[in-house]
Amino acid sequence: MNENSTLFNILLYFVLGIFLIFAIFPFLWMVTTALKSGGEVLTYPPKIFPSSFHWESFQKIWTDGNLMIYFFNSLKVASIATVTTIIIAILAAIGFSRYDLPGSESLKVLFLVSQLFPLVLLVTPYYNIMRILDILDTHLALIIAYISFVLPFSVWMLTNYFNAIPRDMEESAMIDGTTKFGAIIRVTLPLATPGIVATTINAFILAWNEFIFAQTFIDSPSLRTLPIGLRAFMGQYQTDWNLLMAGAVISTIPVIALFMFLQRHVIAGLTSGGVKG
Amino acid sequence: MAQKNSKENALLNVTPFMKNRIVAVLLLAPACIILFTVVAYPLLYNLIMSFQDINLLRPGGTPFIGLENYKVILSDPIFWRALSHTAVWVISIVGFEMFLGVSSAIILNQKLRFKGAFRGLMLIPWTIPGVVAAFTWRWMYDARFGILNHFLVETGILNEAVAWLGNYNTALAAVILPQIWKNFPFVMILTLAALQSIPVELYEGAKVDGATFWQQLRYITLPSIKPTLYLASLLTTIWSFNAFSMIWILTEGGPAHASEVLTTFVYKKSFQAFNFGQSTATAVIMFAILFVFVILYGKKIFGGGE
Amino acid sequence: MKRIIALTGLLVLLAGLFLANGVQAQGETEIDVWIYQSFYENEEDSAIVKATEKFMEENPNIKVNLIPTVYGSGSYRDKFIRVSRGGGGPDVIMNDIIWVPQMAAMEIIQPVGDMMGDKKNEFFETPLKAATHEDKIYGVPYHTNALGYFYNKDLFRKAGLDPEDPPDTWSEFRAAANLITKETDSHGFGYMGHWGGSFEWFSPFWAFGANVLEDNMKEAALNSPQGKMATEFWINMVTQDGVVPKASSTWKSWEEIASGFATETVGMVFGFQNVYMKLENKSFDFDYGIAKLPKGRAGRASILGGGHLCINANSENTEAAYKWIDYMTSVETLNVFDESKRTSARKDAIEHQEFLKNNKKIEPLFESLEFAQPRPPIPKWTQVDYDTIQPEFMKILHEGKSVNDALNDAAKNIDELLAE
Structure with a gap:
């Protein structure tokens, strides 16, 4: 056909x-x-x-409804968490994809370890950390939690996309006198844009929809994120x-x-x- | 740049080989620091609890009891039921999500009118907050006002309405469907990005040679996105294995454990029996299952990628 | 270099802000209080907020932060367990009657009996009993209510029943449910089928003179002859008579009960005052009534619901916390209950609460408080309910297990569970 x-x-x-x-x-x-x-x-x-x-x-x-407040809270938390995650993840993915470091494959598996555990049981120890840092009931607590929770996937996804991009172009850029890292930033990164966009959207949606951390860390109604706000809304108008x-x-x-x-x-x-x- | 480089080299007195290693370490450091500081403690915290006798209703001592919690869990018939439901749940979800996600990505990568709009629309299930999605499905399944029953009865497929979530035989399937619906766009996005990175020249060459669509798919498209497919199935496996809120809102694992999976089992051990020793032991078992899977399957991904 | 200085400056500033956050004004005690979201529907204009503001005026050294939290075992109780185990949490929580003994056993709330002193006499007896764990009182009774039943008067008329003389015995109730199912497009009765209807089952069970546990609260008693008879009666009504619609098999919340009633899916449901509250906010075009739950051989029985105010075991401001609780359970603040259409657990509520005074409709619910009893106030109750009673009900309903076997097995499992 x-x-x-x-x-x-x-x-x-x-x-x-x-x-x-x-x-x-x-x-x-x-x-x-x-x-x-x-x-x-x-x-x-x-x-x-x-x-x-x-x-x-x-x-x-x-x-x-207070949904507008919740909406902007979510937007803030998810955006900050996403941007931070993506920057850190791009660096790490470049490290995994373009540099040979002994043991980096095991390290990559280790990154996923945190995601293999049911979330409901991770909430209490996370709560302890946030309490020690004295940032409970703040958006910062959520941002930190989301970064740690979205980062592993983002690194894996980006490494995958970087791996798919041929190295010859950055190598020719290196001949022009650019450092390897510089060549990657200038040549490979733009080529990986579809992958970076996909990873960004994934990170954003995970943070945007997260429920259980937000429900445990946030007390003040004015700091609620959208999923919590919607849940409260559902309690009211079920x-x-x-x-x-x-x-x-x-x-x-x-x-x-x-x-x-x-x-x-x-x-x-x-x-x-x-x-x- | 070049000048600065040689200066750095002179200062550090390292070979380019060593320098690359240093760069690699610097690149990975931020991610490692975040993950190992924030994640290590919660994991150890749970691991330790799994060897202790912790029942919140019996406060006081939490003595170490070795593998006792594991023994109790492994001899609990409901654990085994939940495990087999989890297998059905994971396999069907990963299978359908991969099929739907990859095929819709391939279609949406063709020359189509309103492609952007279609891509956006297909993404909708994924963007709806999970709580809302679950409540919506709960309502669509309603035996009296639910739209699904209405359709099925109107079209003559069913004689009478079925309480999909309240029925022994249908509960598990009825929680699987919304989960597939909710997350298949993730596979689509992931695949679409990989498809967009395939050099156009490959297809152009094939077309000159007269290759059909199916041949291009078989010999160019699928091999090019193979690593992405591995990755997508790995991630959807992990997510569906640990998925919780959809099942919890729809059935809480019921009726009578008919849709019980390991995550709902863990939740009940924690917050109905308040036995955190046993709930963490279950979680460690789940962790071990997934870990073995990731190691075995991860090898494939590394093999495909490098 | 400038950048480094600027950065250091910023860090110092941030650190300062964090520290400042922790320092309170001299001599001021700050307490956090979790209240149900439903007490906060008018936000800052809610009666509970106004009352608390007045409290703070009278006690300038205490600052109270009200934190509305969505009610539900997952969103409210489990959140409290998580945060209190983490060493934190609010100073005071509004607490469901069924959770108080659990939390007391977990030692995450403090005994308040000594602080209450003679104030105890101001409350109904049964809510106090429900909050007692190992002879200590762990919560100040706040609101209270008893289960009754709601019936659709229009459907009663259509079925040839007298809407002004609703069923008063269980056999009349069963006959009415059958008539509605037969004579109208609706079903007779709806319940929370997600739990196998085991919640609704309590009232007829008790009314026949049966009990789930022996008086010592350590052994099962539900497989007594009365227990079997009552359960047999109940199950026959549900299964053989077919008065419960299929849709009802997935209901698990009061909202669904109220909705099923408002949409005339069913003609009768059991409900606390909360169902009345919900129905007041819905639009439907039929008239309904509320009645006391029917009599059985041993008289009437109803389930006691409601909530208590409890103090977190982690709280370092017990005194201030109790002071606020004391104020919120005084005659002066009864309007808080009026606003949310609830009943205070104070004995004198009927004299002072505007909402109760001339409300003929809910009178039967208020009168039911006389014979309402809490489900066994033992810490393991959730487990007894979820792991032994409900599964057996499911087996009766879905697998056709006999009532006799189911109750015997439930009794065996309860004994094992309580012996642990």
């Missing part, structure tokens, strides 16, 4: 369509629920589309699905927007000059 044939394209869109329905059906259900009135949500049989659009849920969340779903939709859209932005501008801009050239 040729990839320009109509049949091939139909098949492609068909399979994509099935995957897409699977991926977004629950989300669509969230959106239409958010647009229903309170009474319409719990009717039998359930209706897929609201009989008329109700924006009150969104308004209610926007105005009297079966007011229209309100809950409006909250969920509002919390999801910015991440999608961020991703689309990264896809369009960063990846497209950088890769066009690199591998493809």
Whole structure:
């Protein structure tokens, strides 16, 4: 089958369509629920589309919910943790991928060790550390926890992407008199952009959605992150699905927007000059 | 730059070989410092507890009792049930996530209209906070107002609604599906990035030779992303093995242990029986299983990557 | 060089900030208090915040930080266990009646009986008993409530039942549940099926004169002839009569109970005052009533719920903490309960609480306090419930195990568990 044939394209869109329905059906259900009135949500049989659009849920969340505060708290914590993690992880990944250090493979496995243990049991000792540092009930505690928890994956992912990039280009740059490290930064790093973007998104989402650390370390309502805020919100309106779903939709859209932005501008801009050239 | 370099070399009086080693150590140092200071203590803390008799309801002494906790756990039939459920859970989740993630990445790497929008939409499940996702599925499964039952009954697939989460036979499958849904976009993102790094020249050459799509897939695409596939399956295995909140919100491992996995078992040992000796012992066993897996499987990754 | 100086300056500044954070104003005691999120629905305008502000005016040397925390065993109790084991946590927590003996056994909360002195007499007897562990009182009773049942008057009419004369015995209750199931589109009765309905089972069980444990709280008694009879009656109603809908098999929260009732999925549910609170916030177009749980051969029985105020064992400000608790359990602050539609555990609440005075609807719930009893206040209760009773209920419901075998096995397991 040729990839320009109509049949091939139909098949492609068909399979994509099935995957897409699977991926977004629950989300669509969230959106239409958010647009229903309170009474319409719990009717039998359930209706897929609201009989008329109700924006009150969104308004209610926007105005009297604290979700906006939680939203910005999450944004702050997840962004700082992500940027820090990615910088440290890039350095480590370069070390693993481009330098020969005896024992570095064992070290890499050791990095993953912390992730092999159920999180519920790591929370108490983490809490002890934060208490000794006297940073409980601060965002700093969360940032430190998230860095330590996202870093191993990020290092593994980035090492994988760096490994996939041929070394000849940085070697030719080195002939021009640049140091090895300099050549990697200037030549290899831009080529690895898709990988760095993927790793960044992964790190961001892990930090953005984390629940149990945030729930244990944070006491003050004004410092709550989004998952905790949503959980509190659920305690309050547990079966007011229209309100809950409006909250969920509002919390999801910015991440999608961020991703689309990264896809369009960063990846497209950088890769066009690199591998493809 | 070059000048500075030679100056450094002169100062340190090291060979370029040694210098590279120093650079490597410097590069790895920040990550090592963070991981080993923050992570070592919690792990040791738990390891030590697993050899102690710690029941919160009996405060006072916490004597060391050797392997007693391990013996108790290994002779607990519910542990074995949870272990076999975990195997089903991990294998089906990793399998489906890899299939869905890799195939959607390959499709979304073709020439398509609105590719960016499609990529964004496919990412949605992953971006929804886990708590919300779990509650949404719980509601979709509802035996009276749930949309799933409604569809299945309307289309005639089922005669009557099923309480998916409350039924012995369906509970485990009903918690697996949302977990796959939630995390397959991760595999997609990971694969998509790898696909984008394959040099276009490879495909161009193949096209000149008249290779079909499937041949390109078989001989260019898949071999190029092999290390990424290994990595993706390794990471999804670790994550699904230790996944907790989806199952906990949906069924808490019930009904009657029908969807009990090791993480929910550990949670119950900790916060229902308050026996931290036994819960940490279970966690150490889980750790050992995963560790062996990572060592064996990690070898493959190193082999594929270097 | 300048950079280094600037950096050092910054570090010193940061260190200073950290230190300053730890230093309190001279002579001022600061206490942290965890309250349920539901007491904080009006945020800073909530009655509990206003009352605490007044307390701080009267006690200028005490500063109270109220920390609303989402209620739930995972988000509230387990969080407290984690943080108190880590040596930290708030000075005071609002605590569920069922968690008090557990926490007392864990030695993570302090006895408060001595501090209470004669104040003990101001509260109902049963909440005090529920907070007693090894002869010491570990919590000051705060709010209290008893289980009753809610019934849909419209469905009663449709089924030919008298909505003003709801069932008063268990056999009448069963007959009503059957009629609703048969005559209307709804089911008769809904319960928390996630736990096998074992929570709702207590009331008929007790009403037939059975007990889960012997009086010494060390041996199982649930497989007594009365216990078997009561359980048989209950299970027959649930399984053979089919009055419980399938949807109810996954319910595990009061919210789902209230929602199932409000959507007319079921005509009757058991509930504390919390179900009333939730129904007040929902929109539905039928009339409902609340009644005392029916009588059995041994009379009426109901489960006691509610909460206590407890002091963290790690707290170094016990005196200030108790002072606040004392104020919050005084007559002056009863409006806090009115705001959240709860009942204070004070005996004189009925005289002072506006919410209770003229509220005919919830009167049956208040009256049920007379015969309500706590589930056995033993530290291992969670384990007895989750590891022995619930699994047997699941086996009866899902595997068709006989009530007789199930109760005998449960009794055997309880004995083993309590002997450990």
